[in-house]
Amino acid sequence: MTVAGDVVLQVEDLHKSFGSTEVLKGIDLSVRRGERIAILGSSGSGKSTLLRCLNVLEMPTRGRLILDGEAVGKPAAGGATRYREAELNRLRARVGMVFQQFNLFPHMTALENVMEGPLSVLGRSRAEARRTAQRHLERVGLGGKADAHPARLSGGQQQRVAIARALAMDPEVLLFDEPTSSLDPELVGEVLGVINDLSEDGRTMLLVTHELGFAYHFATRILFLHEGRILEDGPPEQVLKSPREERTRRFLDRFTAFRF
Amino acid sequence: MPTIAMPELQFGEVFANIDLFLEACGLTLALWAVALAAGLSGGLLVGLARLSPRRWIAWPARGYVELFRNTPVLVQLIWFYYALPVLSGIQLPAFAAAALALSLNASAYCAEIYRGGIQSVAAGQWEAGRALGMGRLRLLRRIILPLAVRRMVPAFTNRAVELAKNTSVASIITVHELMYTARLFSSQNYIPMETFTVVAMIYFLLIYPFTLASYALERRFAAGRA
Ligand SMILES: Nc1ncnc2c1ncn2[C@@H]1O[C@H](COP(=O)(O)OP(=O)(O)OP(=O)(O)O)[C@@H](O)[C@H]1O
Ligand SMILES: [Mg+2]
Numbered sequence: 168m169t170v171a172g173d174v175v176l177q178v179e180d181l182h183k184s185f186g187s188t189e190v191l192k193g194i195d196l197s198v199r200r201g202e203r204i205a206i207l208g209s210s211g212s213g214k215s216t217l218l219r220c221l222n223v224l225e226m227p228t229r230g231r232l233i234l235d236g237e238a239v240g241k242p243a244a245g246g247a248t249r250y251r252e253a254e255l256n257r258l259r260a261r262v263g264m265v266f267q268q269f270n271l272f273p274h275m276t277a278l279e280n281v282m283e284g285p286l287s288v289l290g291r292s293r294a295e296a297r298r299t300a301q302r303h304l305e306r307v308g309l310g311g312k313a314d315a316h317p318a319r320l321s322g323g324q325q326q327r328v329a330i331a332r333a334l335a336m337d338p339e340v341l342l343f344d345e346p347t348s349s350l351d352p353e354l355v356g357e358v359l360g361v362i363n364d365l366s367e368d369g370r371t372m373l374l375v376t377h378e379l380g381f382a383y384h385f386a387t388r389i390l391f392l393h394e395g396r397i398l399e400d401g402p403p404e405q406v407l408k409s410p411r412e413e414r415t416r417r418f419l420d421r422f423t424a425f426r427f
Numbered sequence: 428m429p430t431i432a433m434p435e436l437q438f439g440e441v442f443a444n445i446d447l448f449l450e451a452c453g454l455t456l457a458l459w460a461v462a463l464a465a466g467l468s469g470g471l472l473v474g475l476a477r478l479s480p481r482r483w484i485a486w487p488a489r490g491y492v493e494l495f496r497n498t499p500v501l502v503q504l505i506w507f508y509y510a511l512p513v514l515s516g517i518q519l520p521a522f523a524a525a526a527l528a529l530s531l532n533a534s535a536y537c538a539e540i541y542r543g544g545i546q547s548v549a550a551g552q553w554e555a556g557r558a559l560g561m562g563r564l565r566l567l568r569r570i571i572l573p574l575a576v577r578r579m580v581p582a583f584t585n586r587a588v589e590l591a592k593n594t595s596v597a598s599i600i601t602v603h604e605l606m607y608t609a610r611l612f613s614s615q616n617y618i619p620m621e622t623f624t625v626v627a628m629i630y631f632l633l634i635y636p637f638t639l640a641s642y643a644l645e646r647r648f649a650a651g652r653a
Contacts, residue, residue, distance in 0.1 A: 222558060224554060224557060224558060252562065252563070253562070256557075256560045256561070256562050257560065258560075259557060259558055259559065259560040260559065260560025261560075263558070263559075264554075264558040266551065266554065266555065266558075268551050270549075270551035270552060270554060270555035271555070272552065272555065272556075272570055272574075273574065274573050274574055274577070283559065283569065283570075284559040284560070284561075287561060287565050287569055288559055288560045288561055288565075329555075332559070333558075336559060336560070
């Protein structure tokens, strides 16, 4: 059952270390269906690592990950969790990811990029995959670029194809890791516009971004991450305009220092 | 001052028997084809094994590659023909021994080409595939190998050309391929210079079209990328 407002994704006491450096130091987070969460934080605070743990591109060192009420992995000795590859693949198919660097498949056209997931993961027929892929390309405003290879597209167009590729899997949760950070300033708007349009679907989305203005209008909830912990968690109005923590205030001040 | 007698070249003799050489080309080509096909497919398996995170898969693969790359192909050939029967009681026919040795040798070299090619694909491609929920094998087949193979064409061409020339060592264990035929013919007729000049030309004519084809393939991939 998919009812707006249920908890769709939950993490409990999530830790992630690379070697001896602990990057995530105990994250508890409960995401309700339909929420749009913007994640803020300075460089190195662990934002990407958190997103990557949510679709297990990184294996959490400790803690639990629960999707739709089902715990991912089996408990193993010492509080660790054992994950099976097949189970992880199924989970990743339900939690989409849009990367900062787009990561489109360069040997495929835009349409083929979008068809790939439905074809080879969901087992759709070629005709059906083609139809839905075309529809998703139109959704991101690139219906006319179906036959173009990524190298022929601008950064903004590539990122829109990447969004269509993620959408084609019809994921329950969609993750964006700084989707506009590697774009020229004049291309940022078209990508943010597409992401904003997705709001009407009611799809659950988590977005790491440095675009505070966009976060304010787009998100229903804002997290502020600092040194691997969630320092602030609340509605945009509250977090951005009257943050509880001094750290958050200092972070936000850096963005407003040059406002004119 | 002694006078140096200019030898009288007898190409006529060689060309009169050209059908001998052309027949021998059949075995040369067969050896080449078998070893190349085995190298391209076996090399893929060994190359993937080399990349496995599991040591009990990766280490034997590495051992195999090192063994075949760090010993002369001639020694390998002789070993499979003369030493294997002593050790195992299996006497392979000369052609089979040559084909086996050249195949294993080619697989070792191709494994390293695959390994390098696969490692050269950007990590972001693996991530994008995994984020869609693709398993390792499917990801390899659909994304990683098609990208890697484009970059591997020049290296494979190199290896294939080297392999074509290496088939000539099979003459040592009496496989009646081109080189064996040439040696026999020249010693029977005392015209080594003419014989080997013609044989060099035949090798060139066999190998060069292959090189041209691979250039065309490289160009096609380069065009497809844009
Ligand atoms: N694969 C890895 N191996 C080792 N260290 C890593 C790895 N990935 C991330 N880190 C480290 O973890 C820390 C947090 O990285 P992360 O990418 O999550 O930060 P971030 O908040 O996304 O920063 P940014 O805003 O720069 O993208 C950094 O110090 C980084 O160097
Ligand atoms: Mg990051």
